[in-house]
Amino acid sequence: MIKKFRRKLSIHHIKQNQESQETPLQEDLQANVTTVRSHFGFTSDLAVRTFWLGANQSHQASLLFLKGMTNQDVMDRDVIRPLMNTIGDLHEGMVDHIMNAVLHVSMAWKESTLEKTLEQLARGYIVLFIHNQAQCIIIGAKSLGQRSVEEPSKEAVIRGPREGFIETIDTNLSLIRKRYHNPNLQIETYWIGTQSDTRVCLAYVRGVVKEELVDEVRKRLSVIKMDAILDSGYIEQWIEDEPFSIFPTIYNSEKPDILVAKILEGRVAILVDGSPVALMVPATFQEFFQNPEDYYSRPFYASFLRLLRYAAFFVSAFLPSLYISFENFHKDLVPPTLLFSFINAREGVPFPLPIELLLMAIVYEWLREAGVRMPRPIGQAVSIVGALVIGEAAVSAGLVGAPTVIVIAASAITSFIFPAISDVVVILRFVSIFVASVLGLYGNFLVFYMVAIYLCDLRSFGVPYLAPLAPLKLQDWKDFFIRFPLWLIKLSSGGSPSSLKKQKGERS
Amino acid sequence: MKTLTAVMGLLIAICLGGCWNNIDLTETRFVTAVGIDLNEEGRYVLTVNVMKPSSGKADAGGSSGKSTIIQSTGYTIFDAARNMIEYSGYKLSYHHMQYLAIGTEAAKKDIIGPLDLFFRDQELSGRHWVLYVEGKAESLLRTKGNTNDIQPLKINEQMIASRSVGKYPPVRSLDLMRMLATKEKVGYIPISHPFKSLKESREAGAVIIKDGKAVSSINETQVRGLLWVTGKIKSTIVIVPLKKPGQYGSIEVLDSKAKIRPVLENNQLTIQITVHPHGIIGSLDHPIPMDSETYKWLQMKVNQIIKEEINAAVAIAKKNKADIFGFHDYVHRKYPKEWKVWEPQWPEHFSQLEVKVNVQSKLLLNGLLAEQLGEK
Structure with a gap:
């Protein structure tokens, strides 16, 4: 079924300027x-x-x-x-x-x-x-009501530009131009949506981007058949490589500095009028572990943090299932003193461990969802309910064991470290809890290998998703687990660094 | 077709593999120590120390669980282990068994038979320690851990710390299996002496196993001699009598390496043992001038003492015709042809073996003090 769907998508009929009947204007x-x-x-x-x-x-x-x-x-x-x-x-x-x-x-x-x-x-x-x-x-002489340029709450930084895109595409384009003064920056405009007629812009750097990539993006955009494009999310779901993949194959950001960095690496950005979120293709898995601050701050701590982020991914996805495997299947792998404290915590708890973990994980997802939707003044109620009732009271009432709360909390906290794929991690977490409660550690590894194999197969606009890990490109490892100093990372545009000479008559 | 293969592969991976024994922590109880004894009727008495979880939620985080002792009898150890359910109510898990104690009577009768279950069973990792108890094994299990609430954990730590004392040999189940796998079934395990009306225990010395039975016990000095040869000592204190009677210096050995070399000359087999202990001066009762003379003299003394210890160990092993040092492996490796002739009568050969001991100790430091306090 998936194949059939893919084939349907891949038949690109380029939207010729469809000859709609033309009525000439009258003289009167x-x-x-x-x-x-x-x-x-x-x-x-x-x-x-x-x-x-x-x-x-x-x-x-x-x-x-x-x-x-x-x-x-x-x-x-x-x-x-x-x-x-x-x-x-x-x-x-x-x-x-x-x-x-x-x-x-x-x-x-x-x-x-x-x-x-x-x-x-x-x-x-x-x-x-x-x-x-x-x-x-x-x-x-258009004049539309618009939000002022603010720091996006999703991508807050401590060091680095605080500007974020807004809902007006012209302002967004100006934010890009502001950072990249070069005639090579190309903006292509399309109007998509049979009813809404929404303005969609492609941004790329001529000479850096591969022409085939731009063609591919154009082709995919041309197949979109929707009444209205209300957000770039619509575009994303229409043009992504694997609609049934839980892993996103398109990167998105609200920050113009990220967008400029990406298009300078030869990517194509897609901006949609009415949406502050810009899309960037192609995307690789490692990009979701990067943060603009990795580049803005000095490399040592940034590299350390990046390593921790990769570790956090595994903790977030697999810690609960590993906990099940160790407690229920492989008790001999737990050091005795640790096991004894597990035993004491588990004693008198009514539910089997997998049920307990699933319940806590689901309750946590509810809490999170409630926290996002609630108006800020009521939001405090959520944190009280979350921290006191769910955490403390549930343990002291003997409904769940304290280690369970710790495990779920740890995997929940770590999922915020990479906001772009935190949804992926939640799905992986639940799947691995299910599998581990039946198959133990073996199941855990089974899930891991399945995901790894799948990721090796995944592509985003022709680029292997796991690059530079698979296929191995050691040259690109300079910016993978460890972020090398900027002057060591080869400029991807291939150009020599432009001279810093201030031109005559240039006014800043 | 590709999809079919993938689905088949996944199905096979799920159906054919997998971990079993899905037991919730609340459905089992953990055995931390096992004791094996014989009763008057000749049946095996199995005593186990079981962790009893503290159900109070208050100290849920701590590991201050109380333990309890349960006993059962059976024709075999496995029989007794399963009979345990009659008393315990839970099917016990042996994953975290810290040590296995065998009582004097049982050990004198047979060791390999009752331990077979513990060697064979897949639930055990073979990392648990094996001890010989003076008297009933039960009495060791009933002692209270004076430094750890969980007594088996104390024994575990004690066995690990043996490398700093060297007065009892730490023997894991796997080590014992390796030792007993020879034809003569020779090995050794540490002795535990419960004392203070069986409230506490002290581990010192070892018992020699021959033909799968405990035959003779050896004291701490001999054990240390044995451990010098097998190279299992990392650190220990060697007491050196100083020139004035009643005064001693203690040399802390930091590291020791041993080399065993069988030499065949004129159809006469000799074993050359070279021990290289490195140490520092730990304490001195009497001030000695810190010069090279003193160092040499102390080294000579240390050499002498270690040599005596090794000779004592060799003597008692020869007496029992039990090759606890594992010399046979070295001989087999070096003289494979001759070994075929010697092998049938190896215990006899061993008892008449000439063992040359050579100790070359090295003193490295005199600590932070050059002279004793107040001396100049």
Whole structure:
């Protein structure tokens, strides 16, 4: 079934500019306005402003725009006032004249079909109809409510830039440009979503990225058939390599500095209007253990932390199941004094160990979910319930053993160390608890090997998921378990470091 | 097809392998020590020390569980072990057995027979210690651990610490198996003496096993002689009588290596033992000038004492015709052809063997003091 699904995905029909029927605009101003309004269903937030063009009041013109999506100041000062005050006689090339000599706006172009006009109007542009002209002028004076640029709470750093993407794609693109002043940065725009018509941008560095990769991303984007793209998560689920894999094959981040670093390594970033989360492809497993601070702080502690992160992955996924295996199957592997304290803790506990662990693990997931969704003032209640009731009271009431709480707590805490794959770890944890409670240590290793084999097979946009571990590329180990000093890590763009010479006339 | 192979592989991996004996901790009790005795009817009496979990939640973290002693009898040890359920209620787990004590009567009759279960069973790792008890093995189990609430753990530590004393040989079950695997079934295990109306015990000396039976006990000095030869001493104190009577110096041996070399000359087999102990001056009752003369003199004394100890051990082994040192392995390795002739009468050969002992001790330091306090 999976294969069939994959095949369906891999048949890429490139979306040719599908020839939708084109209706030319009419010459009559009133007819045009009415047509557009009727297409919008006479919605109340579509404003129409009809006025005399020029001082001699010979021609009428109409501005159509969606209330709230336009910059009122720009419209009053730079669109309506010049149009009303224009003196030139109104001739055949009037539209060009207005566009080139009257309007004081940076973005303005002509459209002559109704469909295009409707599309631009829906995107928030101002449409200017002029009497007796079968053309209209699209004026860009958008102004949307937007959040200020803040530090993303998911990816907080102690050292490093604190800016994060917001929901407006133009601002996001500016955040990228701000960090990478180079004409090689390419932005490609696509409009995806049959209903929502959402703007999706590809960002990559020309000359660094492989052209096949960009083609592949374009192809995959072209297959997306959805009504609305509300977040980059939609895109991710449409274009990922293995939709049935619990491991993510696409990296995501809210930080422009990470994005720039990734595209400089030859990746392609995908930004979606309305989502602060940018996607980056291809992704390898080791990326989820990296942190921008690894590079911003000095390498020694960063490398140490990175090693701990890898260890934490195993603790988080396998500690509960190892605990089961050692207690129920391999008691001889536990040192006697440790075993005796386990025995004392377990004595009088009503449930078998696997049930106990499963219960605690599930209760923990509930707590976590509640903590995320709850408003902050109520959030404290969760921590009290969690810490006191679940932890302390359950142990002193003799419902669960203290080691169980410790084991679950340890595996829960460690799962926060790599937020991008903490969901993967939870699934692995439950699976390994099940298997270990039947097969013991053998089951544990069985799960581990299955996952390892699967990961070796996994690919993200043609790149082996476990690189540089499998296939082995020792050259890339400089930035794997140990983060070597930056000057030792070969620049992936291959370019020599640009000269630090300050150019003449450069103003910062 | 590929999927089918993968699924088949997974099924086979799950069905054919796997760990068994899924027993929850609350469904079993752990035996920490085992004692083997014979009763008047000649049946085996098995005494076990069982950990009793403290059900109170208050000290759930600590390992201050109390233990209890349970006894049962049977025709064989396994029989007695299973009969134990009649008394204990739980099927006992022997994973964490710390030591196995065998009483005098049982040991004099046979050691290999009753221990066969412990050698054979898969639940045991063979890491438990084996001890010989003066009197009933039961009495050792009933002693209270004076330094550890769990007495078997104390014995465990004591056996590990033997390398710093060298007055009793630490013998694990696996070691004993190796020793007894020879034709003559020769070996040794440490002796435990319960005392103070059987409330405490002291481990010193060893018993020589021959033909799978305990035959003769050897004292601490002889044990140390034995351990010097087998190279099992890491650290010990050698007492050196100083020139004034009643005053002693103690030399702390830090490391000792032994070399055993069989030499065949004129059809006469001799064993050359060379021991290289390294030590420092631990304490001196009487001030001695710290010069090379003193060092040489002390080294000579140490050599002499260690040589005497080894000779004592060799003498008693010869007397019992029991090759506890494992000389036969060295001879076999070096003279494989001749060994075929000697092998049938090895105990006889061993008792007439000439053993040359050569001790070359080395004093390294005199501690932090050059002279005794107050001396100049």
